[in-house]
Amino acid sequence: MTATAGSDGRPATISDVALLAGVSVPTVSRVLTGSARVTPSKQDQVERAIAQLGFRPNPAARQLSSREAGAIGVLTADTSIHGYAETIRGIEEEARANGTAILITVVESAEEERVEQAVEAVLSHPLDGVIALKFDPAGVAALRRLPRSLPVVALAGARDPSRSQVLLAEKEAGRALTAMLLDLGHRTVHHVRIPSSSRNSGRAAGWRRALQDAGRAVPPPLDTGWDPRDAVRLGRLMALDDQVTAVFCGNDEIAMGVMRGLIDGGRGVPDDVSVVGFDDHPLAALWTPALTTARQDFAALGRLGVRLLREQLAGGGRVCRSLEPSLVLRGSASPPRSG
Amino acid sequence: MTATAGSDGRPATISDVALLAGVSVPTVSRVLTGSARVTPSKQDQVERAIAQLGFRPNPAARQLSSREAGAIGVLTADTSIHGYAETIRGIEEEARANGTAILITVVESAEEERVEQAVEAVLSHPLDGVIALKFDPAGVAALRRLPRSLPVVALAGARDPSRSQVLLAEKEAGRALTAMLLDLGHRTVHHVRIPSSSRNSGRAAGWRRALQDAGRAVPPPLDTGWDPRDAVRLGRLMALDDQVTAVFCGNDEIAMGVMRGLIDGGRGVPDDVSVVGFDDHPLAALWTPALTTARQDFAALGRLGVRLLREQLAGGGRVCRSLEPSLVLRGSASPPRSG
């Protein structure tokens, strides 16, 4: 069971196998790919030779002649955020089930240079297609730079009819969450906004809509990045303002930060202030109080994205699908202290 | 600015560029790789032709002749667990800074078939080397299957002198955390054990050691998977046993689940039971009560892993480095209710 061919340390090639098995190179290729029938006895000889030499086909050579990479690229922002991480998990899972590998490249920001670098990195590898997470401006910018000739599917973000895409129907869930808070008796609902693909889409748009529908003033949203610690600061600030009785946060991690800040600032949740999040983070149910939120199935988003890409690769056209979040009512929202 | 060569939709090749620029193919290659000087005027013509044709070198062809993939494989268990996710973030960051892409494959379990499938997936792509996360049995099994000829670095887990590796010095931190609880006055400390690379290493070993050093009985550890919801069940169970006054959990997410279960079961944290975690999850500081834990710099682990792999690729030998966790004392641990 040598792992090398002959005396040198050079990895065995298909012709080493052919030589040892006493067949031609294409015959070896045939047993490798199963592209054509081979006499059982030769098949056996070849398999034996492969095992004996510890032969593995050279992936680059394979790709060069077959023109299939067996890999897809993934463009994403920071992978440590729950929604991104879960989406990638879904992509990987579905891709792997399909024998496809995923090549991940992070787009650090929407800055020209960063975007260019990330796209360049992706394109400099053999890929069958690309999935881009369009949750935020970085994703949008990256998508724009991708050549039209490359099969691409966009995940989430605003609708772009020029590409296959899986949409997250966040607006309605954002509206419902806000309306629920209003129904509970809150005069208005404040919003802590996370970076998103467009200023006025998705969850934030739903929030605005609910307030408008109810004829309430729309307080200016508070912007935050992804770090929950920033949200703690925002929470402390909001604790100072007793007009704030209900807060709709861009995601659960931010909601947890806001709750921490509110409590640090001396306000009870949900007694003084109701807080709701978005996404249903795995820890949201364990939080004290348990977080009311809208569950998003990010893994399904990722899986579906891979399927759409596969369809596109198989010659299908651009498709658009949509995923609905579902409301999860827990303990962090309640009626305001006094009417 | 056409993106294709000639009338057909076929992507432009290096010879299209050579033709248009009026130079030979190798000359184009020279300006592409910078491997040799080219007369400024020709350089210019070539660059113009490249732009005009929207030419991009074919990655597979490039790899086949240059024998460099510009990519590294990453073998990991479930990517949604904090430690794994952060490590991968570090790997990606360092790799990208280096112009290297990462190809991620998840090893679902230590089952023969799953491991084989994951390793196969990695090896069927052009890669310069592999980084394997050896936090758990799946990682260990995958590592064992990787051919000796491939440059590999192992991250965390038990020391394996046959490969480059970055160690996490968890034992001492586990010991210190447990000893701290004992010093607070607890008779013993219970342990909720997460899947790990070996039954008796790292954090769990430190816990055992601290108890032994103090001459205390070592209660049987409670085993759990990665899902915090399982930990909630364990917490409820422990709430029934008033011998349990201090719990050292395998990681922070598990600690949060255990706390939830304890509280659900009517016990206060830390008043009735002290709980400590491990890793310093970003939400650990925001939890109520804030979680005492040991901070691990997983991103640094990942970055260092890439550096070791790079050294190995450059002809260096096997290296072993080590990273020390640091204790983070917060509010979830306190003296037991009564002496």
Add this chain to the structure above:
DNA sequence: GTGAAAGCGCTAACAC
């Protein structure tokens, strides 16, 4: 500096 020639290790096309 530059071009011609020769691979890299495979798969595809085409006879037989």
Add this chain to the structure above:
DNA sequence: GTGTTAGCGCTTTCAC
């Protein structure tokens, strides 16, 4: 079924 002949699109000699 199987071997022979051609590429895939680059990089790398090696003369000039």
